[in-house]
Amino acid sequence: xxxxxxxxxxxxxxxxxxxxxxxxxxxxxxxxxxxxxxxxxxxxxxxxxxxxxxxxxxxxxxxxxxxxxxxxxxxxxxxxxxxxxxxxxxxxxxxxxxxxxxxxxxxxxxxxxxxxxxxxxxxxxxxxxxxxxxxxxxxxxxxxxxxxxxxxxxxxxxxxxxxxxxxxxxxxxxxxxxxxxxxxxxxxxxxxxxxxxxxxxxxxxxxxxxxxxxxxxxxxxxxxxxxxxxxxxxxxxxxxxxxxxxxxxxxxxxxxxxxxxxxxxxxxxxxxxxxxxxxxxxxxxxxxxxxxxxxxxxxxxxxxxxxxxxxxxxxxxxxxxxxxxxxxxxxxxxxxxxxxxxxxxxxxxxxxxxxxxxxxxxxxxxxxxxxxxxxxxxxxxxxxxxxxxxxxxxxxxxxxx
Amino acid sequence: xxxxxxxxxxxxxxxxxxxxxxxxxxxxxxxxxxxxxxxxxxxxxxxxxxxxxxxxxxxxxxxxxxxxxxxxxxxxxxxxxxxxxxxxxxxxxxxxxxxxxxxxxxxxxxxxxxxxxxxxxxxxxxxxxxxxxxxxxxxxxxxxxxxxxxxxxxxxxxxxxxxxxxxxxxxxxxxxxxxxxxxxxxxxxxxxxxxxxxxxxxxxxxxxxxxxxxxxxxxxxxxxxxxxxxxxxxxxxxxxxxxxxxxxxxxxxxxxxxxxxxxxxxxxxxxxxxxxxxxxxxxxxxxxxxxxxxxxxxxxxxxxxxxxxxxxxxxxxxxxxxxxxxxxxxxxxxxxxxxxxxxxxxxxxxxxxxxxxxxxxxxxxxxxxxxxxxxxxxxxxxxxxxxxxxxxxxxxxxxxx
Numbered sequence: 075x076x077x078x079x080x081x082x083x084x085x086x087x088x089x090x091x092x093x094x095x096x097x098x099x100x101x102x103x104x105x106x107x108x109x110x111x112x113x114x115x116x117x118x119x120x121x122x123x124x125x126x127x128x129x130x131x132x133x134x135x136x137x138x139x140x141x142x143x144x145x146x147x148x149x150x151x152x153x154x155x156x157x158x159x160x161x162x163x164x165x166x167x168x169x170x171x172x173x174x175x176x177x178x179x180x181x182x183x184x185x186x187x188x189x190x191x192x193x194x195x196x197x198x199x200x201x202x203x204x205x206x207x208x209x210x211x212x213x214x215x216x217x218x219x220x221x222x223x224x225x226x227x228x229x230x231x232x233x234x235x236x237x238x239x240x241x242x243x244x245x246x247x248x249x250x251x252x253x254x255x256x257x258x259x260x261x262x263x264x265x266x267x268x269x270x271x272x273x274x275x276x277x278x279x280x281x282x283x284x285x286x287x288x289x290x291x292x293x294x295x296x297x298x299x300x301x302x303x304x305x306x307x308x309x310x311x312x313x314x315x316x317x318x319x320x321x322x323x324x325x326x327x328x329x330x331x332x333x334x335x336x337x338x339x340x341x342x343x344x345x346x347x348x349x350x351x352x353x354x355x356x357x358x359x360x361x362x363x364x365x366x367x368x369x370x371x372x373x374x375x376x377x378x379x380x381x382x383x384x385x386x387x388x389x390x391x392x393x394x395x396x397x398x399x400x401x402x403x404x405x406x407x408x409x410x411x412x413x414x415x416x417x418x419x420x421x422x423x424x425x426x427x428x429x430x431x432x433x434x435x436x437x438x439x440x441x442x443x444x445x446x447x448x449x450x451x452x453x454x455x456x457x458x459x460x461x462x463x464x465x466x467x468x469x470x471x472x473x474x475x
Numbered sequence: 476x477x478x479x480x481x482x483x484x485x486x487x488x489x490x491x492x493x494x495x496x497x498x499x500x501x502x503x504x505x506x507x508x509x510x511x512x513x514x515x516x517x518x519x520x521x522x523x524x525x526x527x528x529x530x531x532x533x534x535x536x537x538x539x540x541x542x543x544x545x546x547x548x549x550x551x552x553x554x555x556x557x558x559x560x561x562x563x564x565x566x567x568x569x570x571x572x573x574x575x576x577x578x579x580x581x582x583x584x585x586x587x588x589x590x591x592x593x594x595x596x597x598x599x600x601x602x603x604x605x606x607x608x609x610x611x612x613x614x615x616x617x618x619x620x621x622x623x624x625x626x627x628x629x630x631x632x633x634x635x636x637x638x639x640x641x642x643x644x645x646x647x648x649x650x651x652x653x654x655x656x657x658x659x660x661x662x663x664x665x666x667x668x669x670x671x672x673x674x675x676x677x678x679x680x681x682x683x684x685x686x687x688x689x690x691x692x693x694x695x696x697x698x699x700x701x702x703x704x705x706x707x708x709x710x711x712x713x714x715x716x717x718x719x720x721x722x723x724x725x726x727x728x729x730x731x732x733x734x735x736x737x738x739x740x741x742x743x744x745x746x747x748x749x750x751x752x753x754x755x756x757x758x759x760x761x762x763x764x765x766x767x768x769x770x771x772x773x774x775x776x777x778x779x780x781x782x783x784x785x786x787x788x789x790x791x792x793x794x795x796x797x798x799x800x801x802x803x804x805x806x807x808x809x810x811x812x813x814x815x816x817x818x819x820x821x822x823x824x825x826x827x828x829x830x831x832x833x834x835x836x837x838x839x840x841x842x843x844x845x846x847x848x849x850x851x852x853x854x855x856x857x858x859x860x861x862x863x864x865x866x867x868x869x870x871x872x873x874x875x876x
Contacts, residue, residue, distance in 0.1 A: 075583075075670065075672065075701055075702065075727060075729070075730065076583065076639065076670070077582060077583065077729070077730070077733055078581065078582055078583060078584050078585050078588075079585055080581065080585070081581060081582045081733045081736065081737070082733070084736045084737075084740070085736070086735075086736055086739060087540075087736075087739040087740070090540070090739055111537070113536055113537055114534065115534065116534070117533035117534060118533065118534050118535055122535070126527060126528075126747060127528060132518035132519065133515065133516065133517070133518060133519050133714040133715070134519055134523070134714065134715040134716065134717040134718045135514055135716060135717050136512070136514055136716045136717050137717050139488075139491070169570055169719075169741070169745075170741065170742065172740070172741045172742060173741065176741075180479065180481065180482060180606065181478060181479055181482045182476075182477065182478065182479060182482075183479050184479050184480050184481070185586060185608065187479075198740060198742075201736075201739075201740030201741075202740070204740075205581065205740065207586065207608070238477065269476065269477070271476065300476055301476065313534040313535065314534070314535040315535065315536060315537045315742070316535040316536050316537050316538050316743055316745070316746030316747070317535045317745060317746065317747065318570075318741075318742075318743065318744070318745045318746075326476060328476075328478070329476065329478065332478055332482045332483070334487075335482065335485050335486070335487055335488075335602075336482070336485075338487060338488040338491055338602075339485070339488070339573070339599060339602030339603070339605075339606065340570070340571065340573045340574065340577075340602075340719075341571065341573060341599075341716070341719070342717060342719065343719070344570075344717070344718060344719045344745035344747075344748045345717030345718065345719075346527065346717070346718065346745075346747060346748055346751065347745045347747055347748060350747065
């Protein structure tokens with residue numbers, strides 16, 4: 075039987091393809107610290123479960139393709155907390171941030187069109203562009219610059235007649251970089267000048283750890299209203315990755331109309347999870363701030379350990395849930411596999427996400443890894459002790475692997 | 476700003492585009508009987524809600540991209556009830572049957588490839604093929620033949636070097652036709668001879684009303700194992716359309732591997748709804764059979780009324796939740812709109828799904844409508860009374876509209 079070219083070309087998730095090796099290590103009785111994935115371990119707020127349990131319907135009907143109104147209201151009110159104005163009719167609920175990105179690609183790009191993305195970037199962007207037949211053109215960023223953006227001219231050099239938009243996460247997954255107001259303005263200028271969409275994936279908006287940083291969203295700029303598409307998700311903010319509740323928001327009315335076609339094509343987003351998420355607006359206490367402070371503590375802990383491992387280089391991430399570190403290894407993919415198949419320290423090992431999975435450009439990120447600090451402090455400490463010992467052991471044998 | 480060609484070409488859901496007119500009628504105080512959509516009104520089983528409420532986790536984590544194991548077990552056991560053997564490793568949970576169809580298109584077709592579909596067909600198939608850049612080649616069926624399939628030669632005439640598969644629902648949405656064993660064998664022969672996939676959308680499997688009909692699934696034929704892809708959903712069986720829980724099942728291992736890439740790209744299906752659906756295996760009593768008998772009663776009721784409306788022609792549907800009827804009107808689209816904007820009988824009107832929405836071929840189905848009988852008996856009776864009076868009123872004024 076035949077298979078499509080696109081499905082053969084699509085990559086297996088680079089983060090998930092190490093999973094069988096981790097499973098095998100666990101079967102051998104080795105404790106595996108999982109630093110490869112952004113799976114928060116902080117309890118979701120009670121409001122989520124209350125929203126679920128308070129559902130009184132006897133059937134689970136198709137809901138509004140746009141998303142249930144109470145959930146769009148919750149998203150709208152949440153934007154207001156961050157100084158962003160998005161009305162309920164400017165927001166569409168999506169099946170996670172993933173569907174939001176896919177819908178954007180489908181709506182703004184023809185087959186073969188191009189999207190600029192600062193590199194390294196969230197590896198799943200590649201899946202959505204592959205789905206939509208869109209070519210990613212990376213905007214290179216460097217560890218020496220803390221992964222900040224190049225200047226306007228360097229970005230403009232990458233633009234061709236096929237360029238349709240600039241997609242970026244901010245705070246950045248995988249580097250934790252938070253773009254400055256000036257950088258966001260630069261992106262805006264480029265987009266305005268070349269008639270490009272700006273797709274801002276702000277699913278880590280709440281996770282900025284340094285009070286000196288003033289967060290700037292592209293959605294603050296009125297003159298960019300028609301260019302701007304905000305992508306959001308409750309996944310990380312509320313430890314609800316598995317709920318698959320995200321959103322697209324834009325003030326571009328024509329574009330909203332087109333997104334609605336896509337929403338209608340899949341009928342609706344999971345109804346029960348929408349009721350659960352809508353009730354997040356009733357979260358009590360300082361949940362969001364408490365979570366931020368907890369992750370800040372974990373970032374500091376992991377960063378502190380990494381500073382003391384010889385040969386490790388990493389910027390201190392200002393946001394998100396990850397540290398993107400350069401390790402004293404030649405190929406982080408080999409190292410990541412070796413950790414699971416051949417190494418343990420006091421019967422413990424760890425799983426990391428190899429750098430090349432976050433690059434499209436060949437031979438980039440070969441010594442880098444993404445480490446997630448959304449696990450417990452104990453796990454971070456143990457993981458870092460294993461990493462230090464593993465790197466010591468590895469340097470003597472690397473060339474023979 | 477620019478929009479993609481595909482998004483501009485994509486249709487708004489023909490069923491949903493009448494919605495604003497229905498809303499306006501309701502605002503005027505008119506009762507609108509909604510026969511246009513397959514939204515069951517029978518209570519979902521308690522087991523669904525128990526599955527939801529019994530979830531004891533404190534976070535909502537990403538779940539297995541394949542779907543949680545207990546849910547794949549539930550699907551597998553359910554197949555066994557229908558004499559079909561699909562193991563847990565041959566089943567992938569999808570975000571509704573919708574995502575399953577989309578994944579199939581992405582995995583087996585290149586841009587521009589062709590899929591045969593008996594016409595009339597479920598209108599959303601067009602959205603998924605449009606998404607994937609796939610061309611639908613309709614296999615014509617006729618109301619006079621109760622929408623059964625043409626013979627093998629006539630199907631083969633439609634095959635080109637670009638044909639990749641045959642997609643059909645069985646029982647058929649929108650006609651209620653149930654294909655005979657011989658028809659399924661014919662499809663199998665065509666597929667085998669021309670190396671095509673068979674995509675059997677069996678989401679209405681349980682709704683066959685005539686005991687004399689022996690249900691035949693393409694998945695019963697061992698020699699077609701590598702060609703066959705089953706698409707399923709809990710939506711209609713368990714009044715859980717909004718849960719968006721579906722599945723792909725196939726014994727083609729290579730294809731399963733490719734589907735897994737697509738599953739990984741969107742991380743997972745909504746976790747909470749998966750736990751709810753997994754517990755459907757613990758449904759007590761004769762839920763499934765009771766529901767079938769209830770819909771059988773409703774089918775008989777609606778069909779009886781339609782037989783007594785002058786000029787209405789329709790086969791008695793053997794399965795699914797719809798009657799596809801030819802009305803004594805020239806353009807069912809105009810009629811459907813008129814019902815909502817200009818007509819009421821004792822302050823009541825109805826909403827129907829116009830026939831052309833189920834055809835790709837231009838000028839087909841112009842007098843036809845799809846009527847859903849998954850609403851209450853009262854609503855069916857009232858709806859049919861309104862329809863009878865509306866048709867009488869319409870014949871005098873049709874030419875002036």
